Amino acid sequence: MDHQSGEGVNIHEFQAKELLRAEGVPIPPGDVATTAEQAEAIARKIGGMVVVKAQVHTGGRGKAGGVKLAKTASEAGQIAGKILGMQINGLTVHQVLVTAAADIASEAYVGIILDRASRKPVFMVSPAGGIDIEEVAAKTPEKIMKLPIDTRYGLQPYQASELGFFLFPDDVKKVRAASKIMMSLYQAFMKHDASLAEINPLVVTPAGEVLALDAKISIDDNALDRHPDLVKLRDETAEEPSEVDARNSSLTFIKLDGNVGCVVNGAGLAMATMDLVKYYGGEPANFLDIGGSSNPEKVVNALRIITGDPSVKVILFNIFGGITRTDDVANGIVTATKANPLRIPIVIRLTGTNEEIAMKILKDNGFSASSDMDEAVQQAVALATKGGKAA
Amino acid sequence: MSIFIDRNSTVIVQGITGRDGSFHTKQMIEYGTRIVGGVTPGKGGQKFDGSVPVFNTVHEAVKATGANTSVIYVPPMYAADAIMEAADAGIAFIVAITEGVPVNDMTRVHPFVKEKGARLLGPNCPGLITPGQSKVGIIPGRICTPGSIGVVSRSGTLTYEVVYQLTRAGMGQSTCVGIGGDPINGTSFIDCLAAFEADPHTSAVAMMGEIGGTDEQEAAEFVRTRMKKPVVGFIAGQTAPPGRRMGHAGAIISGSAGTAAEKLESFEQAGMGIARRPIEFVEQLRARM
Numbered sequence: 001m002d003h004q005s006g007e008g009v010n011i012h013e014f015q016a017k018e019l020l021r022a023e024g025v026p027i028p029p030g031d032v033a034t035t036a037e038q039a040e041a042i043a044r045k046i047g048g049m050v051v052v053k054a055q056v057h058t059g060g061r062g063k064a065g066g067v068k069l070a071k072t073a074s075e076a077g078q079i080a081g082k083i084l085g086m087q088i089n090g091l092t093v094h095q096v097l098v099t100a101a102a103d104i105a106s107e108a109y110v111g112i113i114l115d116r117a118s119r120k121p122v123f124m125v126s127p128a129g130g131i132d133i134e135e136v137a138a139k140t141p142e143k144i145m146k147l148p149i150d151t152r153y154g155l156q157p158y159q160a161s162e163l164g165f166f167l168f169p170d171d172v173k174k175v176r177a178a179s180k181i182m183m184s185l186y187q188a189f190m191k192h193d194a195s196l197a198e199i200n201p202l203v204v205t206p207a208g209e210v211l212a213l214d215a216k217i218s219i220d221d222n223a224l225d226r227h228p229d230l231v232k233l234r235d236e237t238a239e240e241p242s243e244v245d246a247r248n249s250s251l252t253f254i255k256l257d258g259n260v261g262c263v264v265n266g267a268g269l270a271m272a273t274m275d276l277v278k279y280y281g282g283e284p285a286n287f288l289d290i291g292g293s294s295n296p297e298k299v300v301n302a303l304r305i306i307t308g309d310p311s312v313k314v315i316l317f318n319i320f321g322g323i324t325r326t327d328d329v330a331n332g333i334v335t336a337t338k339a340n341p342l343r344i345p346i347v348i349r350l351t352g353t354n355e356e357i358a359m360k361i362l363k364d365n366g367f368s369a370s371s372d373m374d375e376a377v378q379q380a381v382a383l384a385t386k387g388g389k390a391a
Numbered sequence: 392m393s394i395f396i397d398r399n400s401t402v403i404v405q406g407i408t409g410r411d412g413s414f415h416t417k418q419m420i421e422y423g424t425r426i427v428g429g430v431t432p433g434k435g436g437q438k439f440d441g442s443v444p445v446f447n448t449v450h451e452a453v454k455a456t457g458a459n460t461s462v463i464y465v466p467p468m469y470a471a472d473a474i475m476e477a478a479d480a481g482i483a484f485i486v487a488i489t490e491g492v493p494v495n496d497m498t499r500v501h502p503f504v505k506e507k508g509a510r511l512l513g514p515n516c517p518g519l520i521t522p523g524q525s526k527v528g529i530i531p532g533r534i535c536t537p538g539s540i541g542v543v544s545r546s547g548t549l550t551y552e553v554v555y556q557l558t559r560a561g562m563g564q565s566t567c568v569g570i571g572g573d574p575i576n577g578t579s580f581i582d583c584l585a586a587f588e589a590d591p592h593t594s595a596v597a598m599m600g601e602i603g604g605t606d607e608q609e610a611a612e613f614v615r616t617r618m619k620k621p622v623v624g625f626i627a628g629q630t631a632p633p634g635r636r637m638g639h640a641g642a643i644i645s646g647s648a649g650t651a652a653e654k655l656e657s658f659e660q661a662g663m664g665i666a667r668r669p670i671e672f673v674e675q676l677r678a679r680m
Binding site: 008114116117119120121134150151152190193195220221222223225226252254256264265266267268269270271272274275276277278279284287289292320321322323324351352353373374 | 467468491492493494495497498499501502503517529530531534544545546547548549550551552555572574575599601602604605606625627628629630631632635636637638639640641642646651667668669670
């Protein structure tokens with residue numbers, strides 16, 4: 001499956017390979033470089049043909065020219081010099097993996113994804129490897145074997161063997177090697193609380209060796225508290241700076257392309273607010289959930305992040321106070337705008353817990369507020385499209 | 392009358408002395424919920440708020456109080472254990488409010504709970520409320536009013552928004568259930584729809600889904616084949632970009648699967664009413680009742 005960023009913490013290929021190597025998965029030797037000189041030195045140490053691979057959190061690296069074969073160490077250096085700094089799907093390449101090239105007789109796919117329907121991790125394996133597994137699933141589902149795993153018992157050897165025989169129906173030696181790799185992949189998936197772990201391709205060399213040539217692992221962010229070692233693997237240079245800032249301020253923020261900046265409490269209401277902006281003819285500039293707790297500081301941080309985006313023409317607050325106290329939000333708005341006066345209009349919708357107090361705080365400080373969601377959204381969209389004055 | 396909880400539900404609170412647990416226990420007692428005990432290991436023998444007995448374990452609490460329902464406010468890394476403890480102690484209905492429970496923990500918990508014959512709601516959910524009778528969780532009581540609309544949702548504040556609009560329009564609710572925003576949760580839309588269909592006091596259902604997964608599509612199929620009562624649906628995240636997790640762990644379009652358009656299409660095919668905006672629930676439900 002083509003899982004992109006956002007599903008969990010994505011780690012780079014070389015990091016995923018290190019985690020798998022530690023569990024015993026056979027992987028060709030290699031190391032990561034940030035300069036052409038380093039790449040050349042790594043290639044010299046490996047000896048023979050190498051592959052230079054861009055380390056960015058996006059698919060289609062090969063098509064974009066981010067994966068290249070080099071015959072000699074000096075060629076590896078030259079190629080690395082070209083790939084480093086390259087843009088792939090809007091992301092700059094800061095690191096390359098230099099790894100030994102393997103001769104390939106056949107390619108397979110082996111992955112574990114979390115399946116919502118069966119509420120279990122599910123093994124997916126296919127002898128049609130090296131390509132997009134979602135495409136295989138859509139066009140030739142008979143080429144995929146799926147096996148849900150009961151995590152109370154884990155992957156059993158007989159199950160790994162069944163998966164292995166699906167890949168190599170008539171070669172017990174390869175089945176044994178592949179089964180061992182699947183046991184190791186499952187260990188890594190559980191040990192690191194992954195939401196996705198895949199080897200694509202798993203290759204067989206002409207000599208009959210079974211190797212992992214590429215690997216991808218995403219970590220469940222809910223589990224990061226018990227994996228301080230994995231938090232360090234997060235590459236913030238590969239992310240949108242405003243999103244990193246938001247995360248460090250305990251806000252959930254996703255930048256979008258519109259001009260109506262949204263500040264909402266709760267993920268469902270935040271999505272519904274974006275949708276309503278669109279419904280009334282506007283474009284949301286972001287998803288932002290300030291969460292459930294009552295903390296004026298979060299509002300201050302939210303405003304800082306949103307006003308940092310020059311395309312935002314109006315700020316829209318939509319707060320339904322349950323656990324969130326609306327007077328805390330009102331205080332946050334007043335504090336933030338006193339410290340940094342707004343240059344763009346703000347539309348505020350507040351209702352729920354301590355609404356009367358909140359309305360009074362806002363009124364005393366020169367803000368007006370509505371208690372109706374549709375009314376507030378329409379007003380915000382009008383201001384964004386006409387570039388109107390502050391409410 | 393209601394689904395899952397009513398005025399006779401006897402409830403214990405796991406994590407009763409914590410910050411969230413104590414705040415919401417007071418709110419639940421004020422609403423009229425029969426809170427019969429609480430659990431905090433090491434604080435057994437104390438009284439919460441001068442009257443609610445605190446126990447060290449769920450087994451002790453159940454033995455002493457006969458509670459049939461538990462609500463969980465413990466931190467995420469301990470939530471899976473708390474759910475299993477409740478199921479093992481014979482609690483029939485477990486409501487896990489905790490947000491941020493590691494998903495792999497839930498893959499172990501789910502079959503365990505099932506084998507014990509218990510029902511789990513959540514985690515990462517606001518709980519549920521049967522207006523005028525009992526609330527278990529964090530849904531604000533004053534926005535609800537008794538009536539015949541069943542409400543089920545994957546969200547918290549969006550549920551409040553819709554319930555508030557219904558109440559303002561004079562449309563009371565039988566039970567409002569938040570099933571939670573995680574990819575793996577205990578109670579699905581279908582479980583709630585089946586319960587509402589069987590509940591003689593529910594006349595129609597308002598269902599709020601969101602992007603990600605196929606729970607809404609399966610629910611639509613259930614509505615089409617198994618329900619006589621009218622259902623009106625809404626999907627949050629029509630403007631969400633693919634591949635990004637929209638706050639809830641489960642709210643993500645993977646590749647081309649789990650989009651709002653695909654879910655709304657399934658609602659249409661099932662003959663359900665569609666609310667394009669939260670406010671449209673009022674007219675859509677009214678037209679079908």
